[in-house]
Amino acid sequence: MSSSGTGYGTAFTAWRAAAPDWDAYTRHAFVEGLRDGTLPRAAFLHYLAQDYVFLKHFSRAWALAIVKADTLPEMEAATATVHGLLHYEMGLHVKICAEAGIDAETLAATPEHPGNMAYTRYVLEAGYSGDFLDLLAALAPCVLGYGEIGARLAAEATSDTYGDWIGTYAGDDYQGICRDVGALIDGALTHRLGPDYATLPRFAMLSARFAQATTLEVGFWDMGLSPSSAPA
Numbered sequence: 165m166s167s168s169g170t171g172y173g174t175a176f177t178a179w180r181a182a183a184p185d186w187d188a189y190t191r192h193a194f195v196e197g198l199r200d201g202t203l204p205r206a207a208f209l210h211y212l213a214q215d216y217v218f219l220k221h222f223s224r225a226w227a228l229a230i231v232k233a234d235t236l237p238e239m240e241a242a243t244a245t246v247h248g249l250l251h252y253e254m255g256l257h258v259k260i261c262a263e264a265g266i267d268a269e270t271l272a273a274t275p276e277h278p279g280n281m282a283y284t285r286y287v288l289e290a291g292y293s294g295d296f297l298d299l300l301a302a303l304a305p306c307v308l309g310y311g312e313i314g315a316r317l318a319a320e321a322t323s324d325t326y327g328d329w330i331g332t333y334a335g336d337d338y339q340g341i342c343r344d345v346g347a348l349i350d351g352a353l354t355h356r357l358g359p360d361y362a363t364l365p366r367f368a369m370l371s372a373r374f375a376q377a378t379t380l381e382v383g384f385w386d387m388g389l390s391p392s393s394a395p396a
Contacts, residue, residue: 201323
């Protein structure tokens with residue numbers, strides 16, 4: 165799969181192209197610091213702690229997708245994603261933080277940054293007030309953007325300082341999740357809106373929701389670069 169993320173489905177490719185902040189997200193200074201190893205370790209650990217909190221809420225949002233789903237395959241796909249988040253991705257955070265002397269109890273007690281809160285509540289609100297498609301559009305930038313970032317950094321990294329992180333998102337397991345989520349989105353759109361979904365106003369509304377979530381991802385990276393902004 166190319167690092168452009170086009171292997172993640174038709175809808176994602178269109179939403180990605182229409183999101184003004186996509187490159188600002190996937191090529192953010194934080195990401196480039198992961199690529200060349202120049203990201204300060206304090207910034208990385210601050211980000212990991214906040215991302216651990218984020219992933220708890222993100223898992224809840226994917227669990228909400230099970231409730232919003234129409235079909236058993238949709239429910240199974242959402243369930244698999246929740247399992248991957250809770251038992252795979254969050255485990256990476258615990259492992260890296262433990263190696264830095266931050267135990268699981270300290271990590272779990274991390275105060276939530278306002279930027280983290282803004283993003284996670286936006287995603288959850290999309291699910292509470294909208295339907296399955298609204299929720300998927302809000303969830304997609306994180307899942308698929310990290311897949312794209314991981315694939316690119318695996319090919320372009322000039323340092324192995326953050327190799328564990330890059331390897332997680334470039335690895336077969338996570339890339340498989342991305343392909344499955346992309347297929348889930350395409351199938352959900354076709355099931356609800358028909359094969360010509362991309363021509364409908366509803367698709368444009370979903371694209372705008374995806375773009376807003378992408379902008380919030382940029383803010384999350386900004387927060388990651390500022391360890392001094394962490395709440396006490």
